[in-house]
Structure formats: C-alpha cells, structure tokens
Amino acid sequence: MTALDTNALAAHLAELRKLAMAKYEAEPLPTGDAARAALERELAALDLKSNIADLETNGYTVLPPGKAKPLEFFDQLREAILRLAKDDRSRNLGPQSGLGNTLFHLLPQDRIFEQAATAPAPLALVTYLLGYRAKLSQSTGLVKDRRAKALAIHADHSGKIPAPWPSVAQYCNVTWVTTDYSRENGAVCVWPGSHRFCRPVPRQLVMAHDHEEVEVLEVPKGSVIVWHGSLWHGAVPRTAGGERVTLVLPHVRDHVQAQEMYWATATAQMIERNNSRFCALMGLYSAYPWLHDGPPATLALAAGTGSQFE
Numbered sequence: 001m002t003a004l005d006t007n008a009l010a011a012h013l014a015e016l017r018k019l020a021m022a023k024y025e026a027e028p029l030p031t032g033d034a035a036r037a038a039l040e041r042e043l044a045a046l047d048l049k050s051n052i053a054d055l056e057t058n059g060y061t062v063l064p065p066g067k068a069k070p071l072e073f074f075d076q077l078r079e080a081i082l083r084l085a086k087d088d089r090s091r092n093l094g095p096q097s098g099l100g101n102t103l104f105h106l107l108p109q110d111r112i113f114e115q116a117a118t119a120p121a122p123l124a125l126v127t128y129l130l131g132y133r134a135k136l137s138q139s140t141g142l143v144k145d146r147r148a149k150a151l152a153i154h155a156d157h158s159g160k161i162p163a164p165w166p167s168v169a170q171y172c173n174v175t176w177v178t179t180d181y182s183r184e185n186g187a188v189c190v191w192p193g194s195h196r197f198c199r200p201v202p203r204q205l206v207m208a209h210d211h212e213e214v215e216v217l218e219v220p221k222g223s224v225i226v227w228h229g230s231l232w233h234g235a236v237p238r239t240a241g242g243e244r245v246t247l248v249l250p251h252v253r254d255h256v257q258a259q260e261m262y263w264a265t266a267t268a269q270m271i272e273r274n275n276s277r278f279c280a281l282m283g284l285y286s287a288y289p290w291l292h293d294g295p296p297a298t299l300a301l302a303a304g305t306g307s308q309f310e
C-alpha cells in the first residue's frame, strides 16, 4: 500500500481555513467576559433559563416542539434520513443493535442537517455547555424498528475522556426527535443528576433500564433533547411497529478531537453560505490538525496576540 498523497487534503484545508478566517474577521466569536455576556443575552432572548437549570440539576433538558424549529422541519428531517437510509454507505451497526440502523456523517449529504446544526436554541445550549468554539462531532441518523434492542446505559464521555471526568462538559449530545418517543417506541432513558458522578456507568448498571432512578423520556415529535457528556443514559428496546427516526448531533469542546472529520468534507459553498459559528462547528478555527504545511495561520495569530482565540 502506498502512502496517501496528502497535498490535496492540505490544500483543501488551507483554503477552507482562509475562507473561515474571512468569516471570523467579519463576525468574530466572543471570548472571555464578552462571551459570558453574549451567552447571557442569547439565553434571555431565547427564553432558555429553565433549560439551563435542568442541565445543571439533571444533566439534560428537553426543548419542546416549536422551540428548536417548526414541526414541519422535523418531518423534513425524518424524510431526509429515511431517503438517505435507502442508499447508506456507512459502516452501519445494523437494525438490531441498540442504536438501530445508524447512518454516519450526514452533514454533507443534505442542507437540512446544516440547518439543524445551526438552529439558535439548541446551539445556545451547546454554547452553555461547551463554549462558542464547540465543534460538531457527529451527525448521525438512527432508525429503529422493533428489532432494535435496548441500548446499554452509558455516558458519552466514556471511551473519549479519561475518568474521573471534570465537572465541566467536554461533549454534549443534541438529539432531534422526529417521531414520538414513548417506552414502546424505544425512547431514550436517563439517570437524572448522574452527570455529577463524573464517572462511567458501573458494569452492574449498564442494563439496569428498570432501575428506579432511570426515567424514560416520553417526549413528542418536534422535541430536542440536550445532555451533558457525563449523563448516564441509554434507550429502552422498541416493541412497537413502525420506525423511530432520530438525528443525533453530538458536539465537543475545541480541544477534543471530533469523531467525524468535518474539515475534510466541508466545501467552500458550505462555508460561504454560513457564518463564523458554523466554521467553528467544522473545526476550522482549531489549532490542529496540520500536514506537511505546518500549523494553520490561526494558531500563529492566537500565539501572537494571546487574545483572539481563548
């Protein structure tokens, strides 16, 4: 096997970073005290204060239908996922897995996923948990039918962040519910407050879906659930006919490696039609990675000023 020619990849990344810097110059992301003030304003304007209280207390919150996007958007999202499921090329975990039929790296495949990733209310909650430079980590469609098993109770920090975990989230999950969640429909279940344990789920509890502390999130289509990466959660098995269709958009803090390489599949058109926040989601302001061409100019800027990128 010969080594990959990385010239094209380096040139692609350099070009996207250049476009992203132009976006940044037009619309810098707030840092430090300005970031705190900007977030405070956003949370007030979007009426998300009670969601922040939920995140702090329970480790998760639910945006009710109408808050993230209108209901029709969720119908379009479901249709897009089901259309892409017909021709899926990802290394699918299979309909019988606890995650169901899994479609990975959806973002570049339909613009609707960009619209979901940049929806103001869920994104403000991501900002609260991970900061303005949070990166998108996955864009995964889950389609579950009655073959879907229970999904083991786990925390998303597991396998990514060495335990014991810091109390500040390094990863968060934004789950778009495009079909009603109920116990029969195989809803997500959570252990409220477990994000404060800062440790993985003990082996003896991974299949404890009926534990008295575990709550099944029976929420209607149109809801968006956001949770802290340390929250213990899973899903109950689907017993009903039909399909549960979900879009999962996990995010990471800037220093954590995203699971999917968005900088590799983002296009100039995607950058052109979006703002600087979207460029951050794509990892285009991150100090890494680099190839033979060395660190990006953005890193030199940060080292030089000590203030542009905090």
Ligand SMILES: O=C(O)CCC(=O)C(=O)O
Pocket: 098, 099, 142, 151, 156, 173, 175, 187, 188, 233, 234, 235, 246, 248
């Ligand atoms: O939607 C589900 O079934 C669970 C998804 C999940 O646990 C995850 O993405 O971490």
